[in-house]
Amino acid sequence: MILLWTSLVLMIFSGGLSLFRRHPSSPRWSVAGLVTACLIGIVPAVHSLWTGASSETRLPWNIPGGACHLGIDPLTAFFLIPIFLLSSLAAVYGLEYLQGKQPVSWFFYGLLVAAMVVTVSARNGILFLMGWEIMTLSSFFLVTAEHEKREARQAGWTYLVAAHIGTAFLLVLFLLLSRSSGSMDFDSFKGLSPSETAPAWLLFVCAVIGFGTKAGFMPLHIWLPEAHPAAPSHVSAVMSGVMIKTGIYGLLRFLFYLGAPSPWWGWTFIGIGLTSGVIGVLFALAQHDLKRLLAYHSVENIGIIALGMGVGFLGLSGGSTPLAVLGFGGAVLHVLNHALFKGLLFLGAGAVLHSTHTKDIDHLGGLLKKMPWTGISFLVGAVAISGLPPFNGFISEFMIYLGCFKGLSPVHPSTGPLIAAMTGLALIGGLAAACFSKAFGIVFLGEPRSAHAAGAHEVGMPMKFPMMFLAGGCLLIGIFPTLALRAIKHPLAQLIPNLAVTLNDDLSMAERALSMISWSAGALIGLILLFALGYRLFWRGRRGGSAPTWDCGYAFPSARMQYTASSFAQPLTDLFSPLLRSEQIGSPGKDLFPKDSHLVTETPDVFWKEFYRPVLHRIQNLLARGRILQHGRLQLYVFYIVITLIAVFLLEMRNP
Amino acid sequence: MNPSSLLCLLAAWTLSPLLLGIINRTKAVFAGRRGSPLLQPYHDLLKLFRKDLVISRTTTWVFVAGPLAGCAILGMSTFLIPFGGSPSILRFSGDMILFAYLLGLARFMTVLAALDTGSSFEGMGASREVQFSALAEPTLFLALAGLTLSTGELSLSGLFSANSTLHRGGMAVPLALIAVALFILFLAENARIPVDDPNTHLELTMIHEVMVLDHSGPLLGLIQYGAALKLWVLGAILWNTLWPFSTGHNGADAGIALVGMMGLAVGVGVVESVMARLRLLRVPALLTGAGALALISLIFIARL
Structure with a gap:
């Protein structure tokens, strides 16, 4: 366990290096620290996976309901290994990929990896949710690393909103689970009978929606096709390769508490x-x-x-x-x-x-x-x-x-x-x-x-x-x-x-x-x-010269003809067009001698287009009515506060 | 290792081009021609293997790797196929899954080799190939599920062995439905009419032939030999489904199976002579129709 703690501390520290030392070589030091941290952390994970042993530690922590309770068991270890492995490889890759740009992103990168580690090894609901939230926030800042681009900002917001809708369901799940024992410790969830807490179906639905949003179950997936392309590629690799798997981890861990x-x-x-x-x-x-x-x-x-x-x-x-x-x-x-x-x-x-x-x-x-x-x-x-x-x-x-x-x-x-x-x-x-x-x-x-x-x-x-x-x-x-x-x-x-x-x-x-x-x-x-050996020995020497690709005798083949x-993809996308609803802009030439024509096909996400966008628009219109209350005059805001205070005061007076 | 299994493997390697010869001869008879000798495919292969190669300047190693790997993969698939009552050399629970995915891998390599030429003809063929195979895959698994459901066996050799319950009473209707679905797959996967026409050389209407347009000499020979092997392995599965009986004598069973394979080749020849190729847009309907037949047979079996 001590190795896991060392790894966590070193990870956050080396990420933080890039914040304080604005030196061209500072990303190199951050990455070196991150890779070392991952190598240290992978040792206890491999040990637990190989022997089936589990261990845990508790540190004093005075947050109501919370406990700094981390543990490694085979299930955790199985998720930790890809996290450490892919994160360290992607960090090495990112060193060349970013070419020294965005040094601050290494801080968030270190935080993201540490948060994923905490999420899969937490043994307490509050700690789990904190890890989960830091994971979301740090990856939000990584997705919007190129915030001068409009699509990166848009992707970031979509991601943030989707992730928090998921977290809301998780919060409900944890509150329901802790209702009977009053403790957020995972140990107290074990052996719960559903009748004491809430109907099992309700817990199941909360878990599937909450974790499924992170994992990308359809139709909760809409943030994935926005956020992955916007993030720097090594971050996309980590997000897609291991971060969304924390959703699967959550399902595997919590569904088994439901009887x-x-x-x-x-x-x-x-x-x-x-x-x-x-x-x-x-x-x-x-x-x-x-x-x-x-x-x-x-x-x-x-x-x-x-x-x-x-x-x-x-x-x-x-x-x-x-x-x-x-x-x-x-x-x-x-x-x-x-x-x-x-x-x-x-x-x-x-x-x-x-x-x-x-x-x-x-x-x-x-x-x-x-x-x-x-x-x-x-x-x-x-x-x-x-x-x-x-x-x-x-x-x-x-x-x-x-x-x-x-x-x-x-x-x-x-x-x-x-x-x-x-x-x-x-x-x-x-x-x-x-x-x-x-x-x-x-x-x-x-x-x-x-x-x-x-x-x-x-x-x-x-x-x-x-x-x-x-x-x-x-x-x-x-x-x-x-x-x-x-x-x-x-x-x-x-x-x-x-x-x-x-x-x-x-x-x-x-x-x-x-x-x-x-x-x-x-x-x-x-x-x-x-x-291949046979080809090399017998036939390779018999190449009768090289030639252009055969194009039906056409004299001027060009790359544009490919x-x-x-x-x-067109035959398949046509076959499934009722599902895909691709959009065509422009039209191919129609006359016998078509002049210049252009055609663009695009396939935006059908769930976004047909469901989320109209629904969100409706909600926005509804909420817009509340804007009368909000007009930027400070005096009126103070007035609201006074009215609220008086109302609270009167309420308290009525029921002593 | 069973010696009769080894003999059957050798039969697959040596006799598979003969099936092509039989198909061509059948078509010739229907057309009123004398046709080429039955052994013509062997002569063609030998001729191709002796030729020189011409390779496009656009291509990379993938162009060469496609036919080499494709032929090796199809050669590998022959190890998984039971024939004439003899079990296959490699057999284990779920070997049919490996078999289906080996065919998929061979196709993937062919498609990549076609795209490597940068020609739009080959791109067109590759595009059609992946479309039809994506639709054929579920049908194959539905048919395999039907066979497993009726016997409880998890390997191809178990399914088609003498003590499999495939030929118990009442199975005739569902087996016939599965056999029809498999026959459609057999024609589609082997680039035969009504899905593809191996004879025309008009690129715009073809699938398989157009993908290998730029391959020449020994590489083309490997492709054609691979195609013959594929005809053999899929034919063997189809024949095993059509004839789930055993005489109890190894030699007789193998003989019956050989005759059956030749019968299948004649059948393909007859289909090619009496039918026209379907419009490309109709092919998906044919393939999903085959899937529907397999599904109906599954429902039959579950009811029995």
Whole structure:
């Protein structure tokens, strides 16, 4: 525990360095401190995850209801490891990415990482909410780091409002939970019977809305596609890779305080998962902004995690242990996997932005030649996020699929939702592959579509190394999934303690399948290398010269003639147009000899456009009526105060 | 390792191009031509492997990696397919998921290789390919779910083994529905009429052929061999569903399965001769229709 405290203090201190020392080298010192802090903090986390041990400390703290009570148990440790890992890698990356600009942002960065650590290791409601709030505020300042841009300010406000609506629900949740015991300590929540506090459904709904807003469940996701593109890329990586996962952590920790799960929890989570997953990936497909596309993919992946949790809850409520183990196992593992590949992809997108100064996919192209290392890392991330072997995304999706297949039985009522989950997962997988063949294919392959892309250059070592490290992590879990299974064993045992007896049997069933996958992945890579060797030995020398790409004999091919991201995605976006409601501005030429014509398609978030905007407008109009009271005359304000005081006085007089 | 499994694997590697020859011969017979020899695909492959390569200046290593990895991945998928009653060499709970995703990976590599040329034709083909495959994927899983639901088996070899309950009474209707769904997938995934036409060389109407327009020589050979392997593995799954019986004798079962595969090839040839290709806009309806059939069979099975 002492290591965790050291790490926290060092983290805040090294972030704070950048506030006081306005020296060009001060960001370097901050980053060095942050990385050291993360390395120190990861030690107790790994220890707890490996041995299943848990420890905690209490410090005196005189806030009513609060206690400075931090602890590490396997579930916390499982979330701490990606936080430390991705934050330190992203900090190294950010050093080159920011090029010494915005030194103050390192203060907020240190605060953000420390707040995430506190959030997942807090053992007291007040401390948890404080960590949660600092996490929101520090990331707000990071999102609005480029506050001279209008969209960054707008994104910041959207994020702040959405986050606080979520926090409001959490506050209600904690107050209800502490109602019977009067204590905000998590220990006192254990073994509560719902009848003492509030109906379980109410607590469940509060938790799902409160934590779901942070995690990005559809339709609470609207801040994600605004905030992620606006933030600096290393911050987007941390926010998308680990910060939104604190929402999943909250669900996993608190839903188990609510007593035995009922089947409709499973149905709800599968419903949320299908909506977030399918609609998230469809919106991703329709985007032109690389970082916005990735942000929608976060919604999609949170959907996959929710699907896994839904399968797990169905298993728990139906008494089917393999279903619970595989569902929760897949969901928990996907948290780690998503941190790896989404972190990697955001860093990759940042490298592209850094080098070409644009994130519009339709202006890019041919970057693989200029940025080979960024390109291959991004490719690894793209294959992994599409859930394809031999990378890590496949492993967690495989566990969820296997859970679904395992739970199929003609008489059981959960067969329907399981089939829905499985089919949805297949559709999500196919659409994600479509989306990432677009993202990688249009950005990195072909010819440069603009001068920006033509002038690209490879980024430096501090930016390359984190991407390659994360790509290595994706491959490692893909080839040795049994290692990952060991990592999730203790968290699972903690989540479903009454299943601990059969946990080992169920896990060994999964382990047998995963070890075969391990062999298959090895064999696959071996086979591909064999083919590559054969090509090198026999055919490479027989290249009969090079030629331009064949264009039906057209004499002047130009880069503008290539397929664009929009045209690539068009068949699918057309197919789902009732859902997407893309907007077209301008029209393609109509006459026999069309003169200059232009066409812009945009796909703004349908929930924002059709639901939030009208509702918020209505609220604003309603509140505007209150403006008569507010006219800037000081005397009148003093008058209000006097009237209020008299009113309070009279009230007190009436009931002594 | 079972020796008959090994023999079946060898059969997949050596006999798969023969299926293409049978399809072409069937089409020729329908058209009243004599047609090319049955072994013509082998000659084509050998010829391609002896040729030189021409590679576009736009491309990177991805262009070469596409066919190499694609063929290796499809080769890998043959290890997962049971054939003629013999179990596959690699078999475990959930191997059908790996199988489906291996096909997905091979497709991903082909699409990237196509985009690497920077040609709009290839981009168009790639775009159509990802659209149709995204719709085909759920159908495949629905069909697999139907097979699992009726037997309780979690691996392809278990599903199609002699003691699987796939051929118990009352299963005829749902199995037939699943088989129809799988047949539509089989045609779609292998770029056959009514989804795609392997014969026309008009880029604007094609999917698979247009994606490989710029590949030449040995790389094109690898693509064609990979396509033959894909025809084989998907055909084997379809045949196993159509014929879930066992005579109890390994050799006889394998023989029946071989004849069945050739029958499937003839069937593809017949479909190609009597049907026209669908309009591209109608293909999604066909694929979701296949999914609906699989779903109906699921409901049947759950009722049984």
